[in-house]
Amino acid sequence: MAQTEKNFDRRPDPDALLALTDSGSRGKLRVFLGAAPGVGKTYAMLAKARACKLDGIDVVVGLVETHGRRETEALIEGLEILPRRKIEYRGRIIEEFDIDAALARRPKLIIVDELAHTNAPDNRHPKRWQDVEELLEAGVDVWTALNIQHLESLADVVSRITGVIVRETVPDTVLQDATDVILVDITPDELLHRLKEGKVYVPETARRATQNFFTPGNLTALRELALRRTADRVDDQMIDYLRQNAIEGPWATSERLLVCVGGVVSAELVVRAAARLATGLNAPWIALHVETRGQEESDPERAKRIEDALALAERLGGDVERRSGYDLPGEVLRFARQENITQIVVGRSRATFLARLMRWSLTEELVRRSNDIAVYVVTEAHGPPIAERRALPRPSRIEAGIALLAALLSVGVTVGAAQLIDAWLRLPNLSMMFLVPVIFCAVQYGLSSAAAASVLSFLAFDFFFVDPRYEFTISQPHEFFSLIVFLAVAFVTGMLASRVRQQSLAMATRMQAAQSMFEFSRKLSGAGKLDDVLWAAAVHAQKTLQAQCIVLLRPDDGELNIQTAWPPVDQLNPGEASAARWALEKDEPAGWKTGTLPNVRFQFRPLETPRGVIGVCGIEPRLAKEPLSSQDENMLTSILEQTAIAIDRSLLVDESVKASALEENEKVRNMLLASLSHDLRTPLASITGAVTSLLQLGDRMQPTDRQDLLVSIEEEAGRLSRFVANLLDMSRIESGALAPRRELVDIGEAVRSAIERSAKVFPKQTVSVSIARDLPLIRGDSALLGQVLFNLLDNAHKYAGDSNAIIHARRDGPDVVITVTDEGPGIKPADLERIFEKFYRGGRPDGRKAGTGLGLSICRGLVEAMGGSIVAQSPAIRRRGTRIVLRFPVPEIGKGGVAA
Template structure:
């Protein structure tokens, strides 16, 4: 048992095996990593590619930048090179890697240089590494080259080392997901020597590079970063190997990191620092944005910085969360404990003295209250070198500021004007209450800072106008000075509380409106009976809630995405928009505006994903494509997507259930038909076969009466079989729509008498009486079909009517009423409609079900084909029996003037 338990404990890690299986489905990525340009990454990559080509591997060069180096260009000879895609941009012709040509060629291995390159506008992907991801998803192996400074998490570190801002970056996960990382390394002295010899840049560029970037100090630091990152990647590969093969060894740490993201520029560096720390610890991490309740409505610049920081965190492999509350430090720590966080990374910016006195620092609060969680503090000095001068906001554009200033000045002026006559005429001692009311007004009208400014301004106004000596900013009595201080303190506290109440009420109102909007949307979705109604409800609500044009695209059974609903109405999407929608549908990821796929189009497409996969795509075209959506709109969009996805899934399930029910009903009808055919064909055939056999075998030995009985039996069973076949043919004609009755004037009396005569021959046991009005009008129809209808009704009366039947016909207003009544046991009220269904047999004859269940169904089809109606009534007479009533419209007689 111990041995078995040991084997169980050393089993391979299921997650590692699943990750390995997922990687096997994709192409393999090999990254040639270097510390700086010129170390020989492209040369080494091409040399190995040529060796594989010699071994018979299908190798293609998708794109290689030789930078005029003759040795590198020589290595491309003999290798297939794909033509580049040409793009016209601002009067220039740009040449880019053609990912569509590479997908169409689909080689075993493709070489794509410059992984961090930014593609030209209007490309499908803004970055070349995204083109490489698409190639890998299609199963093509890719070799590429990358400098260490282009890794997203190291961009700020490299900027501080080299003093050069890194603009083109690659997410760290690209390197982490690579199958192999090949370090191409040379010493700084050797690289500088190559630079002087012109093997890296042309002479002019080389001199500038030596002065700015290629210094021994910079190259040594970059080389260390490249070696460290490669060593971490090798360590990850070793851990994966140990897990996949159940080998005991050092495992990855169980650390979990939380990175707090704010709205200042320091947040970007906090995110990068958190990503580096998580990578070094092999730990998952969460990027958390904390927003104070009542402050969700931020200016566009703050919202943009928050959105950029969170997007950066997503690119670096973080899970993004948002939390709202009043006690931000408490909310952060509660979230950290709930998510089992072991380390928190926060930033600390330099706040002014007034700001530190007015509000405690979030960083200091987290450090003070985090007893069991380590806290890493990123200071502002680390990011100061990269801090760009912030553009000053134009005061005229800041409506909120002007509104606050206006409210402060107006309220204090009004309070002074009101208090002046009261002091002159009434000599009131507590005029400060009037100024306190102005402070509360400012708090409610313009917020906290307006209330604080009004408090200070009220202090000076009260001192100047109402405290002796008047009209001077001096106070003669100590108690008056104390009273003013107390008044100012109370005014500030009161104004602050009133301002917070205002902010909270605004936030609650916004949330209530959002909740009400979602409630109405959910009600519309719950009442939507079809998929089309769900699509239109989603499109119209998205347009109303997000103030953006919306379109919902659905893939029918043929798999081609089409616009199911759009508001305002949209006829069609252009080719790029359709491609982005298809990308979102097939890849289950956002595409279009502000995404990594076709970001320059007007629509942003989001997939509607359920447990069965992506069921639809919703596209949104905002009024201002440059404006970053607010957090409130992002939450609203997420809620709309989730509810719409559930509703679409439900509608699809309902449609599938209807189809399943129809298939089940068809299967039931097929089984019933087969059973009916089996019985109703076999019985007369068996009787006919038995009678014929007896006549053939016995011949003249049979008495004449017996022979006559056998011949009568053959005749009856043959007639029965003929009626059954005719009924089947009639039903087939009715259901296929091939039945086209004539529209001639029909004498109803003749048709009824003909059917009765036929029934007397077929059913001599049935006693039929008729009551036909003498003035029966003619109807338009088919005399043969009308006779067939009456005969079928008499046949039904013969089977279930107790041997008695009556036929009655008369004029009833503009209609002709024709009834056939039997005196049988009758029909249950619940079955009055069902008796007209195919194969329904409601009665029994001699202990068995009689008939095929087609007679009344055929009658309904024939009556409706002639423009009439048919109903069943039971009981009919003396609390028993069934009456089948037929009504046909009576045609209007031709007008004399028309005849003339």
């Protein structure tokens, strides 16, 4: 038992094995990493590619930048080179990597240099590393080269070291997901020597480079970054190997980091610092933004900084979470404890002394209240000046003027009212009246107006109501103390009232969003058809987001089709169609403000259901230059989730209806086979037996016996013929091929014809006829009416035997009524309607079944085709029997005796 537990504990890590399995269909990425340009990354990559070519591997050069280096150009000779895509950009022709040609060629290995390159605007992806990702997803192995300064998390570090701003970056996840990372390294002295020899840049460019970027200190620092990052990558590979092979080792508890993202200018610096820290600790990390006071709605610049920082966090490999609450430190710590966070990364607070005194400093509050979580404070060296940092949004000049004017007017009105009250009542203290304008300004115009009103109230009360009056002097110490207390109370009251106002506005916004989603959910719940669901989603998205909405679904043939759009859209241009297909196939956003075709007007989001991605929803925002706010983003996500659920429900309903129809068809098929097997085998067996007897006995049989066998053959053949005729009639009725004639029919003639036919088949059956005099003609088909009456007599014979059957015809108001009554056991009341269903043979009180179950079904089809109706009644006579009632309308007779 102990041995079993030991083997169980040493089993391979399931997640590591799953990751290894998932990488089977994906291409392999090999990155040649260097500290700086000129270390030989491209040279080493091409040298290994030539060796692979000699080993028989299909190698293609997708794009290589030689920068005029002769040694590098010599290595390309003999390798297949993919033609570049020529694009006109800003009046000149540039050459770009052709990803479509690479996917069509689909080699085993492709060389794509300059991983951090930014593509021209007309390309499918804005960055070359995204082209590489698409190749990897297609199963193509890719080799590429990268300098360490182009890693996203190190961009600001390299800028501080070298003084050069790095504008082209690659997410760290690209390097982390690479199969192999090969460090191409030389010493700084050797690199400077190569630079002087002209092996890196042309002489003039090399001279400028040695004065700026290529200095011994810069190269040493970059080399250290490259070595450290490569060592971290090798360590990750070693851990994966140990887990996959169940090799024992000390597994420490993993770290989890949380970075707080706010609207300050330095938010991106803090995010990059958190990414570097998480990479060094090999730990997952989360970027959290807590929305407070509705600042995003009042300050668009702040909202844009937050969205940029969160987007940067996603590019760097972190998860993004959004929360809302007024107690910012408490919300951060609550989320951290829920997510088992071990370290919180936050920027250094620049709060004022009063803010720190009132515990408004996020940094100090987190340090004070986080007893079991470490707080990592990022210093903002080389960041923007302190004057650029604002904790609160700065109101516009018009808003500030209105707030100040409101404070002046409200205090002035209060002074006038206090003067009247003082002259009339002579109250000893009127200071409480001056809290009214403070609260009014706080509720209506915010904290700044309340602060101005509190100061103005303080001065007005001192000037008008404190002795000596009409002077800004105070004669008594207690009056001075009262004024100070009044000022403090007014300021705190205004602050609390302003906070209540902000909370009420935020609550109203949330209530409006919740009400909107409730109305949308109610519309979707009442929409049964797919078109209704899509129309409700498009209209609600346009109304809520003030954006044009379009929904595309993928039918069985796999092509996206526009299902609905509001305002209406007839078709998409090629770029928009490509973005929609990308979102559908890759299950990720594409189009406007994304990493795939960002220049198209729509942003397409996949509609995910439990059965997979069934379509996409495109949004064209009202302001193309501004990203979606956090509130709009959350609203859009909710709309898409609700829509996907409703679409899935609608499709399930359609599939359920189809399944029910298939089940019913299967039931009918089984009943038909059962009926055929019985009703065909019985007459065939009788015919076969009679024919066999005639053949074997021949002349030895008595003439009477031979005659009986021939009569039996005739009866069974007639029975078989009637059964086949019934099947043909039913097929004609169901297919709609039955087209009865619309002629005047004499009911008496039809009844006599049916009785004569029945007498030949059932000679022992007695039929009584009662037809009213002067019975009008009806419009129909005499042959079909005779068939109906014969089927009813046949049905009466099956269930009542040779007992008497009664046919009665009379006029009942505007109708002619024909009844066929038998004296059989009758029909159960619950089965009076079911007996007209195909292949139904129940209904008898004694439980016996007879016939094929087609006769009455055919009767209903024929009668309804002639414009009549048919019902069953039971009991009919003396608590027994069954009466089948036929009703046909009497046609109007026009002038000249012609039926209308």
